[in-house]
Amino acid sequence: MFLTPLCIYLYSLIFRFYHFIIFIEIIFTKIQIILTHRKWEQSKLGEVATLSSSKRIHLSDYVRSGVPFYRGNEISTGGITSDQELFISEEKYREIIENYDIPCEGDLLVTAVGTLGNIWKVDDRRFYYKDGNLIRISNMKFDSDYLLSYFNGGTGKKRLLNSAAGSNQKALTMEKMREIPLLLPIDEDQQKIGALNIELK
Template structure:
């Protein structure tokens, strides 16, 4: 783009909010208030007449940009960026999003960012017709991304509904399946500890819990830690590498998320943060176990183990003692056939989602990040 380049402060005014969550408790009305997590509630007044951009300036999600409607307000953890007359609000939103404002954070206990630090960020400013056209293109791509994510969520909900239909809700076990401790159904362990001096810049991927979660959520196999291939082969010879069909379970932070090892997987993982389920008995299938972990009633059992704990942690000893309802293997296999059909559909949707995300990222770079 060969348009004029301007600074952020040339196209918007900074505004602040003095609203706190506690101030809203007794208020009702028709005008929405938003926080870092999204919509909070409706109240009887508003701070902004027209569409605007808000930036999370304190705490979790710092630097995240949101586009908000007129006749609304934000609480004090967000900062207003009010568009001037020379810029289309939605175009400003995409421009600010491309700036990745989180890089400006300061502070350690409670991170925060200041407009004075990022107001000199540069953006291209074409005429308003072109701004509208660019914003429209990016908005269409974002809507497709949102729709694909919604489809994936609906597929997951369909699997959960089928699970309850076939097996019942695990919290109450109304179908009367026998209950067995996890340690009686499979081996519960973790990886062998890999010390920092054993890690390398190339070789076999070494997954931390964030890498595993990313692999589950997006299918991404990106990783920036590795172990040497000969070390991996040594561990494999000793039977210390997960095999296809084994389950890895997140054991810190968001607990109980399950990843079933695929035939073509080749990686190692961080001990302590991830639990390894293997050597399943004939009466249980990994697919059933992984979906059981996703059920709200089963998660209550996990949450119950956290009483008095300041850090969410599902230890190996805790996992061994989990109560597992065990339906007939024939019913588990029927469920697996159903999930297999849904998973094929999910693969196609995930492929479309990934392609659209790449397109969106490329467009954002072309429009805003190549300021030549």
């Protein structure tokens, strides 16, 4: 169906208005939480979640097809593979599953080198990931969508990026990330904030 310029313009206005309403709802929810004096717990990321990396995969482990092997690019694009996608064999993937921990649905992966601080929430697809390039956040004692929205927002994003180490080429490290301070509302409010930020995207 061919869309006229007027239709495209109207659709754009509706889309922007929808995002504006969601944004206002996020602000209202946060204000409501503050005004009701609900208790927020202060913790460090390492106290309420596990940070880890992957088993090293060598160049000789790459194959033409098989289980996708994610690096920073795939995480930055939300798990969308590129033309230069890499794979490991089914046999190698089974070996990893049998001997090591792998990302589970709901875990978060953070880009640690290159473009720092991009985050992807793991879904149900099969994949493995590159050590050193990505940091896994798992076993969270809070709603993962809340942490996702926190690290994508102003204060949280700044704290995440400020934890990067190195002078010439900055990189995120598990040691520094474990010290990042967090403010955690009660579970109900975590879910509200996380859900609204997902809808805003």
